[in-house]
Amino acid sequence: MNQDGSFVDLRLNRQDGQNQESFWPSFTDIMTVIVMIFVMAMVVLLLRNIELVNQLRSTMEAERTAMELAKVTGEEKESLALKLFSAENDITLLRMQLMQMEEQGVKQAGTIDSQHRNIALLQSEKEALQLLRDQLNAENYTLTQRLLRSQADLQKQQQLMSELQQTLLSTQHQLSQFQKDVDTTRSDLESLQNEHLTVQEQLANLQQRYTNQAGDLLTARVAERDSGRRLVTLQTDFNKLKLKYDKLIRPARTPAGRYLVEVRYTKPGKQLIIEYQTQEKDGYDKIPQEKLEALLTNLKENQKAGLYIKVIFPENSGLTFTEAWSLTSQLHAKYDYYFQEGGSELVPVSPGVQSE
Numbered sequence: 001m002n003q004d005g006s007f008v009d010l011r012l013n014r015q016d017g018q019n020q021e022s023f024w025p026s027f028t029d030i031m032t033v034i035v036m037i038f039v040m041a042m043v044v045l046l047l048r049n050i051e052l053v054n055q056l057r058s059t060m061e062a063e064r065t066a067m068e069l070a071k072v073t074g075e076e077k078e079s080l081a082l083k084l085f086s087a088e089n090d091i092t093l094l095r096m097q098l099m100q101m102e103e104q105g106v107k108q109a110g111t112i113d114s115q116h117r118n119i120a121l122l123q124s125e126k127e128a129l130q131l132l133r134d135q136l137n138a139e140n141y142t143l144t145q146r147l148l149r150s151q152a153d154l155q156k157q158q159q160l161m162s163e164l165q166q167t168l169l170s171t172q173h174q175l176s177q178f179q180k181d182v183d184t185t186r187s188d189l190e191s192l193q194n195e196h197l198t199v200q201e202q203l204a205n206l207q208q209r210y211t212n213q214a215g216d217l218l219t220a221r222v223a224e225r226d227s228g229r230r231l232v233t234l235q236t237d238f239n240k241l242k243l244k245y246d247k248l249i250r251p252a253r254t255p256a257g258r259y260l261v262e263v264r265y266t267k268p269g270k271q272l273i274i275e276y277q278t279q280e281k282d283g284y285d286k287i288p289q290e291k292l293e294a295l296l297t298n299l300k301e302n303q304k305a306g307l308y309i310k311v312i313f314p315e316n317s318g319l320t321f322t323e324a325w326s327l328t329s330q331l332h333a334k335y336d337y338y339f340q341e342g343g344s345e346l347v348p349v350s351p352g353v354q355s356e
Contacts, residue, residue: 078256085255088310095313099321108228115221122213129206136199143192150189157182253338258308259299261335263292265311265327267318296335306337 260279265272274292275284278299287295300307311328313319319327332339 082254082256085310089253092311092313095315096321096324099319099324103321111224115217118217122210122217126210129203129210132206133203136203139199140196143196146192147189150185154182154185253308255308255310258306258337259303260308260310261296261299262310262312263331265313265317265319265324267323269318293334296331300335306340307335308338309336 262277262284264275264284266275267273272289273286274289275286276292276295277284296307296309309331311331313324317324
């Protein structure tokens with residue numbers, strides 16, 4: 001501005017000499033201000049650019065860290081999944097062992113009940129033999145009394161004979177008749193003695209039979225217990241050796257890289273309920289046996305990596321060990337990759353609830 005308060009005239013075609021001389025300093029000041037503004041803007045932009053570069057670097061570092069963390073987390077998750085499958089398989093084998101032990105317990109209880117019934121029959125037979133022995137003793141006592149009476153009568157008759165010897169000639173006819181009676185009595189006495197001996201022999205045979213049967217029963221029970229223990233021991237050793245052999249020959253069965261199909265069996269009543277789910281969906285769906293086999297056949301043809309069949313028997317499923325083992329063996333033998341490739345069979349672990 002001029003000294004008088006007016007603005008400077010910046011027109012180029014002005015003819016005023018004084019104003020012509022003051023144009024360039026004013027122009028220089030304006031350009032200096034513009035350059036300073038430009039420089040300050042450049043500085044601000046450079047500082048902002050540096051800050052953005054730092055933020056970009058920190059963001060890329062955070063992304064790299066997140067990717068590494070996600071990779072480590074994925075590996076740990078896969079490892080935990082494999083451990084979970086292995087743990088479920090162990091739980092399944094233990095539950096099947098428990099079911100087999102329960103069935104063995106039921107069979108042993110039935111055997112014990114049968115033995116108790118046999119013992120009761122033998123006891124009743126023993127009591128009958130004792131009753132027969134008592135009856136035979138009573139008959140023996142009766143026969144002995146009759147024998148004693150007969151002997152007493154015989155003695156009396158002999159005394160009578162001695163007294164009647166004096167009158168033998170007169171009573172010869174009567175004596176002959178009396179002799180016949182004595183002979184009849186003696187024959188009856190001999191017959192009674194023979195019957196007594198026969199009854200005693202029968203009683204001795206019955207007692208010997210009872211003794212032999214009791215000894216045979218005790219021997220059979222001891223042999224049964226010993227054979228049962230030996231059988232359980234041999235089955236346990238065989239199953240352990242079979243598992244060790246399978247582990248040495250083939251790699252462990254694992255769901256890694258296979259198509260997972262879970263099949264769950266329950267039997268609340270007489271009707272068998274079948275449910276399934278695949279790795280592509282969550283939740284179990286009911287399905288008949290025919291449709292399940294058709295579904296597994298289709299998946300087996302389409303999934304080139306093979307199927308991993310996980311058979312599940314919940315607690316209190318209502319299935320016996322034999323039924324559970326039959327269902328598991330059939331599914332594995334037809335559709336599971338492990339048994340398709342190697343032709344192996346499941347080996348029941350003795351002490352037959354999930355199964356893989």
